[in-house]
Amino acid sequence: MKEIKHDQRMIREHHLLLLFKIIKRNGPISRAELAKKTQMSATSASRIVKELIDQNFVEEIGQTEGSVGRRATLLKVNPSGALMIGINIDLESIEAGIVDLNGKIMMKRDREIDLSLPPTEVLGHVVELVNTIKQQIGDLANRIIGGGVSIPGIVEWPQGRVVMIPQFHWANVEIRKYLEEKIGMTILVDNQVKAILLGESLYGSVVGVNNAACIFVGSGVGGAFMDKGEVIRGSKNIAGEIGHTTIDPGGSLCDCGRFGCLQTFICASALEKESGKPIQEIFAADQRQETWAVNLLDRAAEYLSMTISNVVCTYNPEAVVLVGTMIDQHPQWAKKVEQKCKRYLWNNFDRMLEIRYPQIGSHAGIVGASCLVLREFLESPISK
Numbered sequence: 001m002k003e004i005k006h007d008q009r010m011i012r013e014h015h016l017l018l019l020f021k022i023i024k025r026n027g028p029i030s031r032a033e034l035a036k037k038t039q040m041s042a043t044s045a046s047r048i049v050k051e052l053i054d055q056n057f058v059e060e061i062g063q064t065e066g067s068v069g070r071r072a073t074l075l076k077v078n079p080s081g082a083l084m085i086g087i088n089i090d091l092e093s094i095e096a097g098i099v100d101l102n103g104k105i106m107m108k109r110d111r112e113i114d115l116s117l118p119p120t121e122v123l124g125h126v127v128e129l130v131n132t133i134k135q136q137i138g139d140l141a142n143r144i145i146g147g148g149v150s151i152p153g154i155v156e157w158p159q160g161r162v163v164m165i166p167q168f169h170w171a172n173v174e175i176r177k178y179l180e181e182k183i184g185m186t187i188l189v190d191n192q193v194k195a196i197l198l199g200e201s202l203y204g205s206v207v208g209v210n211n212a213a214c215i216f217v218g219s220g221v222g223g224a225f226m227d228k229g230e231v232i233r234g235s236k237n238i239a240g241e242i243g244h245t246t247i248d249p250g251g252s253l254c255d256c257g258r259f260g261c262l263q264t265f266i267c268a269s270a271l272e273k274e275s276g277k278p279i280q281e282i283f284a285a286d287q288r289q290e291t292w293a294v295n296l297l298d299r300a301a302e303y304l305s306m307t308i309s310n311v312v313c314t315y316n317p318e319a320v321v322l323v324g325t326m327i328d329q330h331p332q333w334a335k336k337v338e339q340k341c342k343r344y345l346w347n348n349f350d351r352m353l354e355i356r357y358p359q360i361g362s363h364a365g366i367v368g369a370s371c372l373v374l375r376e377f378l379e380s381p382i383s384k
Contacts, residue, residue: 015040017229017378019048020057020077024102025207027076028061034075049075056081056143057101057378077101083140084373085133085147085185087126088192088365091115091167091219091269094122095363096129098137098144099370103203105363107133119162119173127182145377146186148369149175150195152220157237160189166255167220167269188372193222193240194231195368196323196358201226202371204359206319213317215242217304218324220255221263225315232315242307243267265303268326271296283330297333305340312345312353319354328362 015038022037023029035045052058059078063071079100086105088095097108109129113122126149134141153165160176179187190198197206197214206212210229216222221243225232232239243263244256251260252270264270268279275282275296285293308320327334338355345353360367 014229015044015048016051017375019045020052020378021202021207023052023058023075024077024202028074029076030064030072030074032072055377079104080140080143082145082374082377083137083143084370085130085144086366086368086370087130087147087149088363088369089113089122089126089149089151090192090365091152094126094129095366096126096133097363097366097370098133098140099367101374103199103360103367103370105361105366107137108363108366109133115168119168119170119175120178123175123178123182126179130183144185146188146373147179147183148195148372149179149187149189150192150365150369150372151175151189152192152222154236154238154241155189155191157190157233158188160187162189163236164256166257186373186376188376190369190372191222191224191237191240192216192365192368193224193323194233194237195372196360196364197224197226197321197368198231198371198375199360199364199368200321200323200358201229202374203367204364205321205356209318211315211317212319212321213311213315214321214323215304215308215311216324217266217268217322217326219267219269221267221307223311225311225317227315242311247303262303262307266300266307271300279326283333286333298336301333301337301340304337306344308337308341308355309344309346317353319356321356321358323358323364327357331357 018038019034022034031046031049035042056078058075060073061076063073079102082101084099086097086099093110093112095110097105099105109132111125111129152167154163156163162170162173162175164171175189176187193214193216200206212226214224223240223242225240244261246260247262247265248260252264253259254261254264271282272279282293286297322334358364
């Protein structure tokens, strides 16, 4: 009997999120159209819509036009019905913002950080930023339903404990526990790339895509994968750590303490270490056709294109989203990667795969982190 209840709960959780996505993508839309798109009964669709309306996630905005037959009531997402806090902790800065149900950042604050500080001091700055934006948003702060944190590295889900972040030299940091005690609300913490992929699936480039991959290239290299609309986590939420797959055992020393990891051939920090120059200078030298920079970035593009091919062969996604500062700030280099993929992609995959770029903006970490809260909140009335 417990298994039956569990199955029923999972089905309703799926339908709640599914209807929200469809209303977001197709609204204004009627209950009858929702039932038709989802192949649900009109009664079931109406019951789940009522839950979304009761939570202020969806609102009625009038009726269909025309005088023939009964006019249908139209539904759309209520952007300010609930708000989320999104927090992104990266190698050099912290960002925190208020995000509405349309995935729009209403207010944002950021701060540079010194990662030589103890983790509790870094998290203390996070608390200060969150308290600042809560004060500045005034009475709307009462609509905040929780906060999400996106951060590189291995994060226990849903416990929110950072197991390891090689670039930060953090290990066993209880981020969720610390922030919930200091901020006084539910806080969810996840790997940065997983959060970004979730954000892209709700608001961005892979809306409506059930099987997708996301590859992040910035200070490190990471991946995330989605199957049937669910993020693949593995047994310890480590699935997607492609940056630490071994490419050359005799290669350069990685931040994780091993030699020849994939990210030592691609990421900005590794290229800076190898060249002795900031990443922007490397790209500027490439534009001037300086041989050393051209070769360095061409090699990085080669390895990233091979990575995309390997990911496609392993997971068979419909689309691969390329994200991160090296993608966002250097689109010409990203296009070179895309062109090189044709050399490595198996023909069967080349014809069916799409390489896409993020649509949730340059602050994808904030929006992705807020989506952790949104997804949890949509499921919570049923799961608790």
